[in-house]
Amino acid sequence: MSGPVPSPAPTGAAPSRRAVVRLRPAADARALRHGFPWVYADEVVADRRTRALAPGSLAVLEDADRAPIGLVAVNMGSRIALRMLDRDPAAEIGGAWFAERLGRAQALRARLFARPFYRLVHAEADGLPGIVIDRFGDAAAIQPNAAWAEAHLDALTEALVAVTGVATVVKNAGGRTRAAEGLGQETVVLRGALAGPVPVPLNGAVYMADLLTGQKTGLYFDQRDNHAFAARLARGQRVLDVFAHVGGFALAALAAGAEAALAVDGSAPALALARAGAQAGGVAERFATRQGDAFAAMEALAAEGARFGLVVCDPPAFAPSRSALEAGLRAYERVARLAAPLVAPGGYLLLCSCSHAVDLAAFRQASARGIGRAGRAAQIVHTGFAGPDHPVLPQLPESGYLKALAFRLDG
Numbered sequence: 001m002s003g004p005v006p007s008p009a010p011t012g013a014a015p016s017r018r019a020v021v022r023l024r025p026a027a028d029a030r031a032l033r034h035g036f037p038w039v040y041a042d043e044v045v046a047d048r049r050t051r052a053l054a055p056g057s058l059a060v061l062e063d064a065d066r067a068p069i070g071l072v073a074v075n076m077g078s079r080i081a082l083r084m085l086d087r088d089p090a091a092e093i094g095g096a097w098f099a100e101r102l103g104r105a106q107a108l109r110a111r112l113f114a115r116p117f118y119r120l121v122h123a124e125a126d127g128l129p130g131i132v133i134d135r136f137g138d139a140a141a142i143q144p145n146a147a148w149a150e151a152h153l154d155a156l157t158e159a160l161v162a163v164t165g166v167a168t169v170v171k172n173a174g175g176r177t178r179a180a181e182g183l184g185q186e187t188v189v190l191r192g193a194l195a196g197p198v199p200v201p202l203n204g205a206v207y208m209a210d211l212l213t214g215q216k217t218g219l220y221f222d223q224r225d226n227h228a229f230a231a232r233l234a235r236g237q238r239v240l241d242v243f244a245h246v247g248g249f250a251l252a253a254l255a256a257g258a259e260a261a262l263a264v265d266g267s268a269p270a271l272a273l274a275r276a277g278a279q280a281g282g283v284a285e286r287f288a289t290r291q292g293d294a295f296a297a298m299e300a301l302a303a304e305g306a307r308f309g310l311v312v313c314d315p316p317a318f319a320p321s322r323s324a325l326e327a328g329l330r331a332y333e334r335v336a337r338l339a340a341p342l343v344a345p346g347g348y349l350l351l352c353s354c355s356h357a358v359d360l361a362a363f364r365q366a367s368a369r370g371i372g373r374a375g376r377a378a379q380i381v382h383t384g385f386a387g388p389d390h391p392v393l394p395q396l397p398e399s400g401y402l403k404a405l406a407f408r409l410d411g
Contacts, residue, residue: 018089019059021050021074021082022066029063032070032084035395037124039072039082051076055182056151060089073129073148077182083129083146093152098159101127106163109135109389117200118389119221120164125393130177133160134217136198136209139168141217142190145177157190168192170211172218176320187212197273199280203228204255206281207246208273215245215270222386223248223314226352226404229382230312231256233348233406237309240264240301240342242294242335247274247287249312249350254283258310263289264297298338307344312352319355328355329366336370340378345411349378356401363403371407382406 023029027043028036039061044050053059055075061082062068068089072082085093105126109118120140121133130146140160144150150173157169169191178185189212197208200219205227209218227249234253241250244263251274254261263274271289278287290297294315313335319328336351343349349371353363360383371378384404392400 018071019049019053019057019074020062021045021053021059021072022062023064023069025064027064029069031395032061035393037084037129037393037396038080039084041076041079041081044076044081046076050074055147056149058085058093058148073146075147075181078147078180080146083124083148085129085148093155095155095159095162098128098152098156099163102159102163108391112388115201116164117202117221119387120389122390122399124396125391125399130181131156132217134219134221135164135166136200136211136218138166139170139192139194139198139211140164140166141170141172141211143172143175143217145173145175145181145183147181147183150181150183153190161191166191168194170194170217172211172216175216197276199277203231203252204281205247205251205283206277207248207251208276208280209246210269210273213269214273215267219246220248222354222390222402223352223404224387224389226350226384227252229384229404229406230310230348230350231258233350234258234261234310237347238262238307240306240308240311242298242311242313242339243315244274244289245270245314247271247277249314250274250287251277251281251283253310254278254286255281258286260286260288262308263287264294265289265291266293267291295334295338298342302338302341306342307347308342309344309347310350311339311342311347312350313339314352314354317355318353319357322357325357325362328358329362332358332363332366333370333373336367337373338370340371340374340376340409343376343409345409347409348381349407349409350404351407352402352404354402356398358403359397360403364405367405367407371409377410378407380405381408 022045061072071086132143174185200207211218231252235257239253239261250261278284318331386402
């Protein structure tokens with residue numbers, strides 16, 4: 001499905017006039033009442049009226065016995081046909097509703113962080129299905145990854161400015177999720193202006209986040225705590241940061257006293273931002289980059305006899321769906337196998353996975369196999385996850401996607 005999304009019915013319509021969608025008898029209504037936020041397309045009674053609802057429309061969800069469950073956003077062209085917005089079927093989705101959800105999300109982050117650089121909204125886990133918002137000081141980047149979010153973007157933006165006081169708001173719209181919702185790909189400034197990449201201070205380092213043309217929203221806040229842990233291992237060591245993006249692990253390590261760091265990534269623009277961050281953080285003389293395929297780069301470094309006290313590999317999602325699970329696990333094993341020989345005796349290897357389809361146990365096994373195939377023995381010294389600005393909805397395992405394993409390798 002592609003092309004522009006039709007406008008949904010007005011959200012201010014009286015609840016009695018709202019469309020009604022109904023679960024099939026075999027669907028698990030109890031799970032929805034207990035907090036699961038999605039209804040898949042094959043669980044919905046897809047009659048003529050339901051199929052005719054424009055993507056992003058709001059409707060009252062009923063169980064097979066016609067008992068109301070809540071207010072949902074509808075997109076019958078998506079695998080996730082319904083997203084639960086509110087347990088109150090009569091809820092009005094507008095400025096006040098968005099402001100309440102955003103205020104609750106900001107209260108958590110304000111308690112956690114002294115400065116306004118964090119993920120402000122983590123989609124379903126913050127009660128805003130399909131919406132991601134990252135805050136960069138006086139700027140914020142919104143990812144409206146569901147049709148209902150696109151349809152209500154103006155109200156969301158107004159509420160975001162009112163609640164947070166940000167001067168600049170960027171709509172960052174790209175990737176597989178939007179395509180699955182039938183949404184277009186575009187990144188535009190909705191409010192204010194941007195003069196260029198935004199400097200972001202984290203863990204003593206400075207990162208340059210490109211909100212307009214960078215990957216995702218420009219920076220991966222989810223790795224903040226893992227950066228900090230890795231930096232503790234890096235003091236006085238040479239560090240290799242593979243799949244480095246804008247230098248996440250490398251710059252944090254240098255800020256903590258690493259002897260030197262090499263960042264490897266396939267993206268020249270990302271490495272340029274990493275170098276700018278190193279310059280801004282005063283560590284440029286200890287920082288180097290290498291552009292190219294990560295697997296080829298690790299093989300080349302091994303051939304050169306390079307060894308590092310800390311090696312970090314933070315690849316993209318090798319298993320973005322369950323259908324890609326086996327191939328993804330093989331890729332994670334290969335990363336571990338190529339990275340392990342680069343670790344000096346007694347050094348550390350930090351491996352990461354952001355694939356929600358790969359659970360921790362499977363990732364741990366794939367990583368251990370790769371290390372073993374490289375002829376190294378290891379012990380796990382730390383297991384990390386996304387930071388607390390990426391809360392997990394207990395009923396939705398997909399919201400807890402990030403895993404990080406720190407190994408100490410023998411000689």
